[in-house]
Amino acid sequence: MTAEGSSGGNRRYDPDRKARIIEATLEVIAVQGVSGTTHRRVAEAADVPLGSMTYHFASLNDLLEQAFLKLTQEIAHHFDVAFQKAQTADEAREVVVDVMCGWYAMTDRKMTLILELYAYVARNPETRHVMTGWMAKSREALERHFPPSVASSLDAMIEGATIHNFMYPDGISREAARIIVAKLSM
Template sequence: MATGRTDPERRDRIIDAALDLIVDEGVAGMSHRKVAARAGVPLGSMTYHFAGMDDLLQEAFTRFSNTIIAVFEDRLGAATTPDEARTAVADLVHHLSGGNQRELILTHELYTLAARKPAYRELTR
C-alpha cells in the first residue's frame, strides 16, 4: 500500500471506510480515529483531507446518494409510457425493499442525520 503523497487513493479509502463504519456503528459511533484505523491511514490524514467530521460525512453521504440516484435512473430512465413508468416504479420499490442491508442502513442513517441537521437535507431530496 502506498503512503503519503504517493497515495492518490487515500481520500477515497477514507470515504469508503467512513461508509463502512456508519453501517457497522452508525453515525453516532463515528470518530476520526476509528475511520483512520479502518482506512489504514495515519490519523493526520483525516484533517488533511477533510475539514472535520461534518465534511467527511457530507462527502460519504454524497457518494452514497449518487449510487442511489444511479439505481433510480437505471430503473426509471427507460420508461417512456405511463404503463412502463408504473411497472418501473413497482420494480424499483420491490428492488429497494428487498435490497441489501448496507443500502438500507445507510439510507436510514442519512435520513436521521438530515432530520437533525439541515445541511444534510439536500442529499435526501
C-alpha cells in the same frame, strides 16, 4: 511501526485516498452508526493514518456530509438508470414495483445508511441540500413517465414501502405493490 502490506516503505503517493476514506466512512456508518463513527475507526477501515483524517477533512461532520452526499448520488444514479431503461408507462410502473419491494441494489446495508442519513439531516439542517438534491433527481426520473402529481405520490409511496419492507419483512408483496402502483398512477 504500522507495518503494512506492500511496497516496503510507508505508502506515500495515493491519489485515491480521499475517495477511499469516504468509502470507508460509509462502511463504518453502516456497521456502527453515526454515533459510532470516529476518526480512528474510519482511518483503520480505510487503512490510512489518523493524521490523514484531519488533513483531508475539516471536521468529522465534514466527513459525514461528504460520505452521505456520495451515497445519495450513487442511489440516485441507480434509480435514474433503471427508469431510463423503461420505454412505456407500463414498464415504468414495473420499475416502481421493483424499487418498492426488493430493489435492484437496496441491500440492508444501504437501507441502514439511508436511515442514518435521514436522522443526520433532521438534526443538521444545514445539510438539507443533500436530501433536496437527491429528491430532485428522483422526481426528474419519475416525471419522465408520470405527471407531477402522480410522480410525487409514487415517490412518497416508494419511500414508505421501502422502509416498511425493511422494518417488517414480507409487509408488501410484489402483487400488492403492483396493485398499489396501478391505483396511484391511473
